[in-house]
Amino acid sequence: DSRMKMKVKVAAAQLSYSVAACIETWVASGNLPSEAVHTAEFVHKVDSLFDSLNGYSFSVPEGKPLKGVLKRDSPHIEYWSKMLLELRNWKLIDKRNNKDVTNQFHFIKGWQITIRSIIYLWHRLQKVGFKYFSLRSFNQDPLENLFCIIRQHGVGNTNPTCHQFIAALKTSVINGLTSPIINGNCKKDDCENLNDLSFFLQTNSQNILTDSADSEPSVPEEYNEIFGNLPTPITDNYATYYVAGYLLRKITVPECHVCKEELFCEVPQQQHTFITFKEFCDNKSKLTYPSVKVSQFLEDIHNRLYFFLNSQGHQENLALRFKDIYKSHFSQFDFCQLHSVKDEIFERATRLLIFKFIKDKKKETVTSGTESKSKRFRNK
Numbered sequence: 559d560s561r562m563k564m565k566v567k568v569a570a571a572q573l574s575y576s577v578a579a580c581i582e583t584w585v586a587s588g589n590l591p592s593e594a595v596h597t598a599e600f601v602h603k604v605d606s607l608f609d610s611l612n613g614y615s616f617s618v619p620e621g622k623p624l625k626g627v628l629k630r631d632s633p634h635i636e637y638w639s640k641m642l643l644e645l646r647n648w649k650l651i652d653k654r655n656n657k658d659v660t661n662q663f664h665f666i667k668g669w670q671i672t673i674r675s676i677i678y679l680w681h682r683l684q685k686v687g688f689k690y691f692s693l694r695s696f697n698q699d700p701l702e703n704l705f706c707i708i709r710q711h712g713v714g715n716t717n718p719t720c721h722q723f724i725a726a727l728k729t730s731v732i733n734g735l736t737s738p739i740i741n742g743n744c745k746k747d748d749c750e751n752l753n754d755l756s757f758f759l760q761t762n763s764q765n766i767l768t769d770s771a772d773s774e775p776s777v778p779e780e781y782n783e784i785f786g787n788l789p790t791p792i793t794d795n796y797a798t799y800y801v802a803g804y805l806l807r808k809i810t811v812p813e814c815h816v817c818k819e820e821l822f823c824e825v826p827q828q829q830h831t832f833i834t835f836k837e838f839c840d841n842k843s844k845l846t847y848p849s850v851k852v853s854q855f856l857e858d859i860h861n862r863l864y865f866f867l868n869s870q871g872h873q874e875n876l877a878l879r880f881k882d883i884y885k886s887h888f889s890q891f892d893f894c895q896l897h898s899v900k901d902e903i904f905e906r907a908t909r910l911l912i913f914k915f916i917k918d919k920k921k922e923t924v925t926s927g928t929e930s931k932s933k934r935f936r937n938k
Contacts, residue, residue: 570608574601582595582835614693628691629691711730800832805852811899826847833845851893855903859884863911877908
């Protein structure tokens with residue numbers, strides 16, 4: 559899909575910390591040559607560069623200090639100074655003829671201009687009393703989306719008069735307040751509207767969303783994070799162990815010796831390689847290492863749920879129907895009898911895997927434009 563290729567989020571997903579960890583996992587398992595580690599290091603570097611220019615959080619995420627807002631004591635300036643020196647030495651070589659083609663591309667100079675501009679703006683803002691700088695808010699994506707909406711207002715609004723522009727602007731603002739915008743290259747900013755109109759419209763929008771909740775359920779942002787940047791397949795099902803650890807962090811594990819023994823692995827094993835590379839700190843473990851039993855349980859749910867959804871996906875109450883079928887026919891995994899950890903894992907895994915199933919199906923969808931182009935190439 560040519561439109562998908564243009565999306566920034568595709569590049570951000572490919573050049574991410576998760577992809578770098580996946581490459582390192584493949585190298586460690588012998589599925590990639592050792593030289594691939596250099597690719598992982600480059601991906602780490604670009605991921606950090608993306609983070610440094612999209613910081614938004616006042617509480618710095620653990621292991622991701624560059625995702626915080628720019629402040630006097632943040633590591634951004636030091637990092638950018640180092641990156642400016644490195645960017646000067648970046649070269650692009652055509653592997654077909656070993657020719658230097660750096661001058662044919664502009665992104666390296668673009669990075670340098672962006673970094674120097676942000677540093678300059680930050681120094682000016684500090685002089686007038688600013689304490690922090692939220693870099694994610696400092697972009698023109700919302701403006702581009704707004705003008706795109708105005709152009710699409712009506713049949714075709716590509717050359718509006720001032721009166722038509724103002725009318726379309728008012729309409730787009732009110733529509734944006736009454737219903738969530740699901741398309742566009744923007745994310746939630748947790749901001750609030752400043753006038754009373756927002757409260758009136760928010761009340762109505764809540765009623766609208768409540769009425770349509772069954773037909774268009776909202777998707778938790780964390781599901782996008784856990785599967786959005788997760789490369790698949792990963793050799794020997796390393797991904798299953800990573801997702802199993804994620805689920806264990808989300809449930810309430812009682813202070814029970816039997817539960818902890820059945821759910822967790824105290825010493826990381828070979829199957830935890832991907833989790834190990836996902837750790838932000840080498841000397842301090844923060845991620846969860848699940849037992850083989852939990853991972854096998856998750857894998858079994860995954861396989862049976864996919865089979866069920868492929869044949870029954872058009873039905874209603876899918877989660878409840880699958881739960882009844884699974885518990886009545888497939889209950890070979892036994893956990894602590896005193897606590898309901900198995901049910902908690904099952905509930906969360908089912909919701910998560912239904913979301914994954916939908917994403918996988920969307921990836922298989924070929925747009926009509928792409929299909930017509932493919933036919934044209936096949937006929938040549």
